[in-house]
Amino acid sequence: MADLLVELVGEEIPARMQTMAAQHFANAVQAALDGLGVWTGEATINGLCGPRHLAIYATGIAVAQPDRVIEKRGPRVDAPDAAIAGFVTSTGLPREALTEEDTPKGRFFFARSHVAGADTTALLGDVVADILTQFPWPKSQRWGRGSFRWVRPLHRINIVFDGQPLAGSFDLGDTQPMAFGATSCGHYFEAPDDISLVGVDSLDEFKRRLASAHVIIDQSDRRTAIIDGAKALAKDVGCTVDETQLGTYIQDIAGLVESPTALLGQIEDRFMQLPPELLQATIATHQKYITLQDQSGAFSPYFIVISNRQSDPARDQVIMAGNQRVLRARLADAEFFWQQDKKTRLDAYVPQLKAVTFYEGLGDLQAKAVRLEKLSSALAPYIDGCDGADAARAGYLAKADLVTGMVGEFPELQGIIGGYYARHDGEPDSIATAIAAHYRPQGPADDVPHTPTAKAVALADKIDTLVGFFGIGAKPTGSKDPFALRRAALGVIRIILDGKLSVPLQKLLDTAAENYGFAAVDDDVLPFIRDRLRVYLRDQKMRHDIVAAVLADAGGDDLRRMADETRSLAGFLENGDGLGLIAGWRRVSSMLAAEEKKAKHAFAATTDPALFNDIEHALHRALTGLPDSDAGFAAQLAALGDLRAPIDRFFDGIVVNDDDPAVRLNRLGLLAMIREKMQLVADFTKIEG
Amino acid sequence: MIRTDFQSIILNLQSYWAQQGAVILQPYDMEVGAGTFHPATTLRALGPDDVWRAAYVQPSRRPADGRYGDNPNRLQHYYQFQVIFKPSPAESQALYLGSLKAIGLDPDAHDIRFVEDDWESPTLGAWGLGWEVWCDGMEVSQFTYFQQVGGIECHPVPLELTYGLERLAMFIQGVDNVYDLDWDGVPASDGGKIYGDIFKRAEIEFSGWNFEHADTDMLLQHFRDAEAECGRLLGLNKALALPAYDQCMKASHFFNMLDARGVISVTERAAYIGRVRALARGCCEAWIGADKVVSHG
Numbered sequence: 014m015a016d017l018l019v020e021l022v023g024e025e026i027p028a029r030m031q032t033m034a035a036q037h038f039a040n041a042v043q044a045a046l047d048g049l050g051v052w053t054g055e056a057t058i059n060g061l062c063g064p065r066h067l068a069i070y071a072t073g074i075a076v077a078q079p080d081r082v083i084e085k086r087g088p089r090v091d092a093p094d095a096a097i098a099g100f101v102t103s104t105g106l107p108r109e110a111l112t113e114e115d116t117p118k119g120r121f122f123f124a125r126s127h128v129a130g131a132d133t134t135a136l137l138g139d140v141v142a143d144i145l146t147q148f149p150w151p152k153s154q155r156w157g158r159g160s161f162r163w164v165r166p167l168h169r170i171n172i173v174f175d176g177q178p179l180a181g182s183f184d185l186g187d188t189q190p191m192a193f194g195a196t197s198c199g200h201y202f203e204a205p206d207d208i209s210l211v212g213v214d215s216l217d218e219f220k221r222r223l224a225s226a227h228v229i230i231d232q233s234d235r236r237t238a239i240i241d242g243a244k245a246l247a248k249d250v251g252c253t254v255d256e257t258q259l260g261t262y263i264q265d266i267a268g269l270v271e272s273p274t275a276l277l278g279q280i281e282d283r284f285m286q287l288p289p290e291l292l293q294a295t296i297a298t299h300q301k302y303i304t305l306q307d308q309s310g311a312f313s314p315y316f317i318v319i320s321n322r323q324s325d326p327a328r329d330q331v332i333m334a335g336n337q338r339v340l341r342a343r344l345a346d347a348e349f350f351w352q353q354d355k356k357t358r359l360d361a362y363v364p365q366l367k368a369v370t371f372y373e374g375l376g377d378l379q380a381k382a383v384r385l386e387k388l389s390s391a392l393a394p395y396i397d398g399c400d401g402a403d404a405a406r407a408g409y410l411a412k413a414d415l416v417t418g419m420v421g422e423f424p425e426l427q428g429i430i431g432g433y434y435a436r437h438d439g440e441p442d443s444i445a446t447a448i449a450a451h452y453r454p455q456g457p458a459d460d461v462p463h464t465p466t467a468k469a470v471a472l473a474d475k476i477d478t479l480v481g482f483f484g485i486g487a488k489p490t491g492s493k494d495p496f497a498l499r500r501a502a503l504g505v506i507r508i509i510l511d512g513k514l515s516v517p518l519q520k521l522l523d524t525a526a527e528n529y530g531f532a533a534v535d536d537d538v539l540p541f542i543r544d545r546l547r548v549y550l551r552d553q554k555m556r557h558d559i560v561a562a563v564l565a566d567a568g569g570d571d572l573r574r575m576a577d578e579t580r581s582l583a584g585f586l587e588n589g590d591g592l593g594l595i596a597g598w599r600r601v602s603s604m605l606a607a608e609e610k611k612a613k614h615a616f617a618a619t620t621d622p623a624l625f626n627d628i629e630h631a632l633h634r635a636l637t638g639l640p641d642s643d644a645g646f647a648a649q650l651a652a653l654g655d656l657r658a659p660i661d662r663f664f665d666g667i668v669v670n671d672d673d674p675a676v677r678l679n680r681l682g683l684l685a686m687i688r689e690k691m692q693l694v695a696d697f698t699k700i701e702g
Numbered sequence: 703m704i705r706t707d708f709q710s711i712i713l714n715l716q717s718y719w720a721q722q723g724a725v726i727l728q729p730y731d732m733e734v735g736a737g738t739f740h741p742a743t744t745l746r747a748l749g750p751d752d753v754w755r756a757a758y759v760q761p762s763r764r765p766a767d768g769r770y771g772d773n774p775n776r777l778q779h780y781y782q783f784q785v786i787f788k789p790s791p792a793e794s795q796a797l798y799l800g801s802l803k804a805i806g807l808d809p810d811a812h813d814i815r816f817v818e819d820d821w822e823s824p825t826l827g828a829w830g831l832g833w834e835v836w837c838d839g840m841e842v843s844q845f846t847y848f849q850q851v852g853g854i855e856c857h858p859v860p861l862e863l864t865y866g867l868e869r870l871a872m873f874i875q876g877v878d879n880v881y882d883l884d885w886d887g888v889p890a891s892d893g894g895k896i897y898g899d900i901f902k903r904a905e906i907e908f909s910g911w912n913f914e915h916a917d918t919d920m921l922l923q924h925f926r927d928a929e930a931e932c933g934r935l936l937g938l939n940k941a942l943a944l945p946a947y948d949q950c951m952k953a954s955h956f957f958n959m960l961d962a963r964g965v966i967s968v969t970e971r972a973a974y975i976g977r978v979r980a981l982a983r984g985c986c987e988a989w990i991g992a993d994k995v996v997s998h999g
Contacts, residue, residue, distance in 0.1 A: 335838025
């Protein structure tokens, strides 16, 4: 067995693609080696990627494929000589090498030839070539005169097997193929000399050789170096790194450096009056620096730049000064907009929204503001503590910041900036918070809005969007959802469930459609939202059959009730009565199904109590005493649980198929009544297992 | 000591790229939004030369970026230094880093990064992959391997480098306001000029024209005229690709002017861009078609 190292050296791979590239490379090499029979039971593989190096290191690879025996059946032993001679020629073996063997069809000649497995070294060139040709980069390019596509120009293909370079080359569709080598390179500026990979005998040795040339090739090693460096500097100034937040963009930082060094910078005082979200967007998102928190958890004026150079005091100063200047220019721009925008009241921006199209066929954003004003106010009565006038005002102002200079420059701060400007204008806090939070939740990880007014506006925005796009036929299809309508529907669901809101959704969809001037709301909107609820509940680990049982009523629009009932039914089916009832239900429904098939009609849930015995009376009493839906789903389920005993006694003590046809029909009627009563609560036909 | 005044940066870039075998051209004599529009880039990226190396300064106009001379970083008229090397050399990055050294930015004394930035010009129907190059966190150049121009695949693939000269000079001179840039390295006491001496008034006046005074009906008519003339030249029995492309550049600039005047709505915007792209595409097709006639004749 031997180790295999494949390393590709090229120009800078985009940071966001490096993790995928390392994983895919390792998986593809493993699959290919496995397919060739050289991936042994002890084999391991690691994928590594930095800006200029992409590699796999595998151990436990067989040096050759196992030998194989190829068996060929020839003609029958009593076949004409010509046929036998032909077979002998086709095998390439001497006649004596053939064996005779009995088979169920008679006695036949067999030829067995041993085929020696190929050496792994003879196979690797093609393995690598195939993987390179089919590598799934999100975007790829050609360069020079070649026709081969790669993420950026590729300069070297290094293959080392059992410590030795592999001979061969790869066709780039250029005048010259690229010869395989075993020479890597170090950090562009820190260690420009070549590094030999000959004799590398472990993953650690490979990493060590590159590290000695100031390249940390393993992404997780780079992350650790960055986080450790940042934490140490933060500690010096009494601050901490918010690792959760850093986790959202450390990939961007770690993908840009081979030799990370943390440097401390400081935001000038005059910029600290800008909103922390704005500072965060400028410093972290745009400049890819690490922001810090002070001891009270507030946004600290200190930040950390990760440079791609070894530490050198004089150079570090130059690098930091350059970065500080870039940041100053960016923040000065932001400050300019911050001051400029505030000269105009937020409500005075609303008429300017007229110039911005919401979407072709759905009017402009001023019209959207007016619709949000109406719909937010229509939602207010269903949200505890929500003032209708506040909701209307917040809805009207929600989109105004889209025409401010600041949001033009920092689109990711939409809403948040509007919130600040509203507060500056003296709008009540409830309105400012609602504007700031109304885009939420922006993804599965994002929180829902918590204040009553914010819930109203956030719901109104999403409902308006759903109704509008469905209204002009721009519905999501397959994986295509260009207007993020699934996210909007999920937002509606999460806000309603999280806020425990009972919202008459159909009615509000109708209102939204009226606001657009549509004749009616599109028929697919409610089913679409219900379908997203189904997906959401399944993501919450709810059994799909239980979800289906509760959502069986196609017209249901009370999302909160449906979610609650799913949870109740799941809980009910976990306890003894629930399980027992399901067993009983199954006996009832299977017997009815069999009998109805024979009778070719369904049995009515009608009974004649005169024909009952005691057991049947008891069951009938239990059935007629069941509470209706006014009692609530939980009470209904509990009462169904109480049916378990009378149903069990019925099946234990009674033969349904009585000799007397009237008694038999009466008993089937009683079973039909069980079915009817249970189906009123949930669709038990959907329950599996 | 390498001189770092604005004009020396240009001279040094020119002489560096001349040494690398580039044809040093002069700016194209029309209003364009970026150096890429120069036919030496757009058209030569496609043909006819198998090898094409050129470098030039291109004054670029972005009417909507004007700030009446008030903003220290934004201008409606600025300079790009543009390099095009076809086919892209294997040592493209090293060549580029050499150019930084030639203008006094020793890469070894800084932190240089190549940060993903895919380039696309919807009006030219062009795209490429590459990076923006950062020096100590500052974007100093755009580095692109062209893949398509005018909707046509580039073969061989050209390398395009674009240096935003004002930004680069501000970085090298350590100046925070573009108007303070030293233009000629001559002391003010001796009549030396800074950027503001030369361009501030132009920024103020052109911002006024771009945003307030330009006659939009006239601009619309100019756009339509340029579009019609371009179409007519392309429709000739033997299409005149270069004059047609001039009209395409004009149309693109009039569109930018109309955009700055705020008379183009969001939905119309896409349609205008589509119209310019159609012209650019037609010019590129005519250009390579004309090549065939010339090279076979």
